[in-house]
Amino acid sequence: MAAPEAIELTRLVYSDVLNFNLAKDTMVHLSSLLLKHYHGGHVVIRLALGGCTNRPFYRIVAAYNKRARDSKHIEQLGSFDPLPNLYNEKLVSLNFQRIKYWIACGAHPTKPVAKLLGLSGFFPLYPMTVTKAERLRKTVAQKEALGASEEGSEEASESKPETA
Amino acid sequence: MAAFRVTRCLIRDSARLRNVEQKSAVVFRCARRTLSSESANNSPTDGRSPQFSDEEVQNILTKITGLDLQKAFRPVKQELKPPTYRLMTDAQLAEATQKAIQVAKERLKMPPVLSERKLIDDVLAEDKFLEGLETVKYVFTDITYNIPHRERFIVIREPDGTLRKATWEERDRMVQLYFPREGRRLTPPPVFKEENLKVVFLQDRHEDILDLCLVQFEPDSPDYRRVHNLTYEDIDKHGKYDLPCSTRHFGGMVWYLVNGKKIDGLLIDMIQRDLIQDAASVIHLYHMLHPQGSAAKEAGEQQAQGIDLVKIFARTESQKAGYVELALQAYQETSTERSAQSSSP
Numbered sequence: 360m361a362a363p364e365a366i367e368l369t370r371l372v373y374s375d376v377l378n379f380n381l382a383k384d385t386m387v388h389l390s391s392l393l394l395k396h397y398h399g400g401h402v403v404i405r406l407a408l409g410g411c412t413n414r415p416f417y418r419i420v421a422a423y424n425k426r427a428r429d430s431k432h433i434e435q436l437g438s439f440d441p442l443p444n445l446y447n448e449k450l451v452s453l454n455f456q457r458i459k460y461w462i463a464c465g466a467h468p469t470k471p472v473a474k475l476l477g478l479s480g481f482f483p484l485y486p487m488t489v490t491k492a493e494r495l496r497k498t499v500a501q502k503e504a505l506g507a508s509e510e511g512s513e514e515a516s517e518s519k520p521e522t523a
Numbered sequence: 524m525a526a527f528r529v530t531r532c533l534i535r536d537s538a539r540l541r542n543v544e545q546k547s548a549v550v551f552r553c554a555r556r557t558l559s560s561e562s563a564n565n566s567p568t569d570g571r572s573p574q575f576s577d578e579e580v581q582n583i584l585t586k587i588t589g590l591d592l593q594k595a596f597r598p599v600k601q602e603l604k605p606p607t608y609r610l611m612t613d614a615q616l617a618e619a620t621q622k623a624i625q626v627a628k629e630r631l632k633m634p635p636v637l638s639e640r641k642l643i644d645d646v647l648a649e650d651k652f653l654e655g656l657e658t659v660k661y662v663f664t665d666i667t668y669n670i671p672h673r674e675r676f677i678v679i680r681e682p683d684g685t686l687r688k689a690t691w692e693e694r695d696r697m698v699q700l701y702f703p704r705e706g707r708r709l710t711p712p713p714v715f716k717e718e719n720l721k722v723v724f725l726q727d728r729h730e731d732i733l734d735l736c737l738v739q740f741e742p743d744s745p746d747y748r749r750v751h752n753l754t755y756e757d758i759d760k761h762g763k764y765d766l767p768c769s770t771r772h773f774g775g776m777v778w779y780l781v782n783g784k785k786i787d788g789l790l791i792d793m794i795q796r797d798l799i800q801d802a803a804s805v806i807h808l809y810h811m812l813h814p815q816g817s818a819a820k821e822a823g824e825q826q827a828q829g830i831d832l833v834k835i836f837a838r839t840e841s842q843k844a845g846y847v848e849l850a851l852q853a854y855q856e857t858s859t860e861r862s863a864q865s866s867s868p
Contacts, residue, residue, distance in 0.1 A: 499655070
């Protein structure tokens, strides 16, 4: 199942070639035709890693599913810097207009991209984010409970030798 | 030969003005959006006090700024290029001068004076259960190309889970990061601190600091207004009115002084330089802005023009009345002397 826009473009190109009617201002995008056609491939919105040693930097990118993580993408839709800056911020840039276009074309965002979009408010919150938060609070509450019970037992053991 | 030199200077310098024009055009475009809603109602018959962007006000201020070609086109520090020489007829020379005047007018376009921007504190979502997941803020910027920077979505997710709109300083920083503007720095340079500004004023470089401020800050940011107010106060205190004269900052300075009712020094300076019509226009502007004052009422009763306006103002509302009247007397004596000299031979 080739991507729908590729089918449209092939139709356009063939019709133009047959009619010898290429007007000067129609721009035929041949790049997606020349890309490899993957069997069962689809477009994804994912993070492509860049940067240097001990300094990651992600680009949010629309690419074919079967392509390598960092290789040729269809379009760059933004960036994500995982290391906080001077003002203690992680900077995320998102080209919402183009993201809307690619999602309308049927692109699948990956988990980290979906999490980022949920945190930004563009998507509803990703369920794992909520689950993680709940689990964290549970562990914190358990630790507190443990700590309280330990203190209680310590006090009890301290008071016993005093009284005894 | 002198004509050659002048044309050479004019032609060389008019080719260098692109940067300055672009900046002023961009600043004007940014301001036009905020002003567009108000501009429809900006006739004085509306009962509101006149704004900086009114046609009448702008006309007065442009007239006062003057058009000293030598000062407008004085050498700016730029790349050294050998000058181009052209052989012209008189008609062509006149044409070239006209073009240069047009270009100078563009250069003298006043940067807008806007009221201070209101703080943004809009909370879009409060998700308290997300607290503790992160120790850092996430800043989400929309990098869609075709939207104006004022309407861009810049949103921050705090570590305690609240999703809020970014403050103006954060907005400026993000926009400069993703859409960098030439000459603007991410953090404002330390020249704009109080102590360093004093040093700049001692060196008489008010224009340069105002140009820097225009490039670095947005016209309605508090920093922009603070720097401009300090500069105008310093000019007023030391009477250095010829520094911004014939530059684009003169209108803004006059507007600030008229609003603060501190036009005495300016008037004295103008009378001493025999610019009586300009002094009269300044007082006309003053009456437009403060129509309840005693000077305005008297002037309205007597329908005064020119030097009479100045005299009425000196009598009624001026703080340095003595100085103004002295200057007026000196001017009248010199003008009578001159007319006597010209009529005698």
